[in-house]
Amino acid sequence: MANTMVTAKEAGRRGFDFVGFMEKYGVLLFLILLIILFSAYNPRFLSARNITNILTEVSIYGIIGVGMTYVILTGGVDLAVGSLLAFAAMGGAYVVQALGGDFVLSWLVALLISCAIGTAAGYLHGKTVTKFNVPPFIVTLGGMTVWRGMTLIINDGGPISGFDAGYRWWGRGDILGIPVPVLVFMIVALAGYIVLRYTRYGRQVYAVGGNPEAARLSGLNVNYVLASVYVITGFLAGLAGFLLSARLGSAEAVAGMNYELRVIASVVIGGTSLFGGIGGVGGTVIGALLIGVLINGLVMMNVSPYYQQVIIGVIIVLAVAFDTYAKSRRGGRK
Amino acid sequence: MADALLRVRDVRKTFPGVVALDGVQLTVGRGEVHALLGENGAGKSTLLKTLAGAQRADQGTIDFDGRTLSPDDTPIQRQQAGIVTIYQEFNLLPAMSVAENMYIGREPLRNGLIDWQQMFRDAQKIIDDLGLELGPKTQVRKLSVAEQQMVEISKALTMNAQLIIMDEPTAALSGREVDKLHEIIRDLKAKGISIIYVSHKLNEVKAVCDRYTVFRDGKYITSGSVADVTVNDMVRQMVGRDVEFLKKQATGTVGDVVLKIQGVSRAGSVSDPHAVVLRDMSVEVRAGEIVGFAGLVGAGRTELARVIFGADPCDEGIVYVNGNQISPLRSPKQGIDAGIALVPEDRKQQACFLVHSIRQNMTLPSLGRLTKWKYFIDEAAETKLIEEYRQKLRVKMANDQVAIGTLSGGNQQKVILARCMALKPKVLIVDEPTRGIDVGAKAEVHQVLFDMARSGIAVIVISSELPEVMAVSDRIVTFREGQITGSMPAGEATEEKLMSRMAIGVGEHHVHAAE
Structure with missing residues (x-):
């Protein structure tokens, strides 16, 4: 076949495809490099306690990152996840408190309420994007301040605490040594991966992000797909909110501050294109781990939090710059 | 023609797999309105782009106003030389005023700042010269299509254009607006400005053009005086044919x-x-x-x-x-x-998901029939379907994981056809x-x-x-x-x-x- 021959010949001439290799494995390599570097500097970095710590921290925003992967695959973005996390957690905790605080299955009430709030808010985002044609950036920018404001309104800005052991187990417990939030993250990531990779719906998410007009002309309900990804992300933000409140032992008005940045960074560093249509959950998990390791390692190296922000910002921009560069190379024969 | 403003000779331009221009020529005199005729795909657009500096010719020469233009000229250099193109899709900024659009990038300056008074005065003068009723301060988006076109022409005049190329200028105009445009064209002609007029509307060519040139399948066919030919003559010269396609055999099975x-x-x-x-x-x-x-x-x-x-x-x-x-x-x-x-x-904008695999492209609308457990894709059935249509349509591909954007146009189209056929x-x-x-x-x-x-x-x-x-x-x-x-x-x-x-x-x- 002519095409195959040309491809083989070109590959032979170019030799090792460095950009292609880095596109696939660069982030993973960088992650491993960081781990080696940090553990060389401070042996405690690789202690079981610290690893558990990092993984639990990563899990909270990693869960949202799975949903954000879907959103960014459609070419959108969700800036409201941090505020929504706080609002959902506060809502759940508020109901638990109103019902007496520590009662059997209080965790279940909180879990259901938090997830319901997240799902409903996500539905609102999605409908506003599709029905009124407001860009996702604006809708969720609005959502970001609205949900934060609602969080403050619920309990006048104060925290709600006093959860029972069953509630706190979800944040601090473990099964066979694996922290519960990490287990939840693993389940969510696996489910997110399977849906994206093996279902019809997953294909539709890619299609809508890759070329919305072609998707419409292929008979897809583009608005349905677009709205659905915000619902998924909202649900997961609610779930993460519940886990965070269980971990901290209280629902706080400032919870999840700036999480949107971390979540979006995880997705983008993980190779999902902001232009939509390219990427996946696997990359997001690596991206979330990278950020978690970076933040934790910098703390252990006694780098001031001020510098941490600078470093993370620079890494995000570099990741996107590389994505754009790789895209321009891919586009060689469009 | 001794007094030619533009003389295009032996211009050739190829794209991968296609010869767009095959040694064409075109001569336009000073103050002449010249019609460039041909069917879609005849090579008109390619020549216009070559003249405008948007595309580089593979070979051939373009003499303009007594000197030979460099094939490496940029669009701006061509404008400075006096060739201005008005495309079917206007190059105007809707949120800016008429005058700003006319002088964009060439605003009159005073002490390093834009001299607004001067700009509006100059714009008004050109508008008046053309006998137009346009306010230089009006936002372009508030204008009709015809008025926007007048802004384009006014803009060309601010560049001291000697040759204005108009690509399908009347495509979106009403009858009265066409008359007005023709009036202005005659006016420009009287000022010594030459025009290349590209249009499918042959009655307009008869009405306003002096000479014409016909291209067909990337080749120069003929040119002459518009007065000497009828509309039907021009049609015949445009469509005369040498490409042969395989004819459909009457199947005799036409049904209900x-x-x-x-x-x-x-x-x-x-x-x-x-x-x-x-x-x-x-x-x-x-x-x-x-x-x-x-x-x-x-x-x-x-x-x-x-x-x-x-x-x-x-x-x-x-x-x-x-x-x-x-x-x-x-x-x-x-x-x-x-x-x-x-x-x-x-194909590229409305059909293909260019960065996605052939697999994803071919089966997207049919996935409803290729599922197991309701939501999951039955990949074995999908593979079978892809293989069936790959053979039927003889799609040349290494494997179905390759991005469709890397295929040739013909193979891309086969994948899209397969996508439709799979819907039965x-x-x-x-x-x-x-x-x-x-x-x-x-x-x-x-x-x-x-x-x-x-x-x-x-x-x-x-x-x-x-x-x-x-x-x-x-x-x-x-x-x-x-x-x-x-x-x-x-x-x-x-x-x-x-x-x-x-x-x-x-x-x-x-x-x-x-x-």
């Missing part, structure tokens, strides 16, 4: 009416001045029949197809498939569910099936269409290339300005006959003359 369209109408749109008005369109297509839609761009062919498919709304009209009314369709999904498949006009449609509409693909692949795509028809599908083929329409169709329906102007068996059709029903300004007596 599958698709019936009755009285489809659509008013224009306020928000989109380019929207095509559809007037009372009715068509029938039978099983096993290929019906060709012939017409110029904007005549309503593509627009009607999109209405039938559910991609665009219409105001009135009923669509039947196998006798069942399926309209009004609100989305392409409903069209597909009713048994209609569409291969859209613009009753009606297949193919818009510009072979645009931008090479000759060999064209024949293969045509063969696929013949096979589809033979299997009993009602097929509609839309093409801007008349020889293609004539070769693949059993029957040809002609379109002009949002109306259906006729229907004839392909066996009786000649390019002159079709052209006379498609071209604007070929009056009724010409129709009779051609028949």
Whole structure:
């Protein structure tokens, strides 16, 4: 076949495809490099306690990152996840408190309420994007301040605490040594991966992000797909909110501050294109781990939090710059 | 011509697989209005881009105003030399004023800042010279299409243009506006400015042009004085032919009416001045029949197809498939569910997911039939389907994981055709099936269409290339300005006959003359 021959010949001439290799494995390599570097500097970095710590921290925003992967695959973005996390957690905790605080299955009430709030808010985002044609950036920018404001309104800005052991187990417990939030993250990531990779719906998410007009002309309900990804992300933000409140032992008005940045960074560093249509959950998990390791390692190296922000910002921009560069190379024969 | 302003000689331009310009020539005198004629794909646009500096010719020379232009000129250098092009899609900034648009990038300065007074004064002077009623401070988006065009012309004058190239300048203008434009063209001519006028509207060419040049299939055919020829002569020179397509064999198996369209109408749109008005369109297509839609761009062919498919709304009209009314369709999904498949006009923008795999591209709309456990894709069944159509359509691909964007145009189109065939449609509409693909692949795509028809599908083929329409169709329906102007068996059709029903300004007596 002519095409195959040309491809083989070109590959032979170019030799090792460095950009292609880095596109696939660069982030993973960088992650491993960081781990080696940090553990060389401070042996405690690789202690079981610290690893558990990092993984639990990563899990909270990693869960949202799975949903954000879907959103960014459609070419959108969700800036409201941090505020929504706080609002959902506060809502759940508020109901638990109103019902007496520590009662059997209080965790279940909180879990259901938090997830319901997240799902409903996500539905609102999605409908506003599709029905009124407001860009996702604006809708969720609005959502970001609205949900934060609602969080403050619920309990006048104060925290709600006093959860029972069953509630706190979800944040601090473990099964066979694996922290519960990490287990939840693993389940969510696996489910997110399977849906994206093996279902019809997953294909539709890619299609809508890759070329919305072609998707419409292929008979897809583009608005349905677009709205659905915000619902998924909202649900997961609610779930993460519940886990965070269980971990901290209280629902706080400032919870999840700036999480949107971390979540979006995880997705983008993980190779999902902001232009939509390219990427996946696997990359997001690596991206979330990278950020978690970076933040934790910098703390252990006694780098001031001020510098941490600078470093993370620079890494995000570099990741996107590389994505754009790789895209321009891919586009060689469009 | 001793006093030639522009002399193009032996210009050649090739794209991968296509010779767009094959040693063409063009000579335009000072103060002359010169019509550049040819069918779609004749090479007019390529030459215009070459003149404007937007494309580099492979060989040949362009002499302008007594000197030879460098082939490496940028569009700005060509403008400075005095060649200004007004494209069909205007290059105006809607949110800025008329004067700002006229002087953009060349604003008069005073002490390093824009001298607004000077700019508005200069703009007003040029507008007055042209006898226009435009306020230099008016926002361009508030202007009509005709007025925006006047802004483009005014802008050209601020650049001291000696040659203004107008690509289909009257495509979106009403009759009175066309007259006004022609008045201004005569005015420019009197000032010694030359014009290249590209239009399908031959009556306008007769009305306003001095000389004409005809291109066909990338080659120079002839040129002469407009006064010496009739509209029909020009049509004949444009369509004279040497490309041969494989003819569809009459199958004799044409069956019942599958698709019936009755009285489809659509008013224009306020928000989109380019929207095509559809007037009372009715068509029938039978099983096993290929019906060709012939017409110029904007005549309503593509627009009607999109209405039938559910991609665009219409105001009135009923669509039947196998006798069942399926309209009004609100989305392409409903069209597909009713048994209609569409291969859209613009492969890259409307059909392909360029960065996605052949697999993803080919099966997307059929996934509903390729599932297990309701939501999951049955990849084994999917692989089988892809392999079936890969063989049937002879798609050349390394494997189905390769991005469709890396395939040649012909193979991309085969994947899109496979996508439609996999839906097992009753009606297949193919818009510009072979645009931008090479000759060999064209024949293969045509063969696929013949096979589809033979299997009993009602097929509609839309093409801007008349020889293609004539070769693949059993029957040809002609379109002009949002109306259906006729229907004839392909066996009786000649390019002159079709052209006379498609071209604007070929009056009724010409129709009779051609028949």
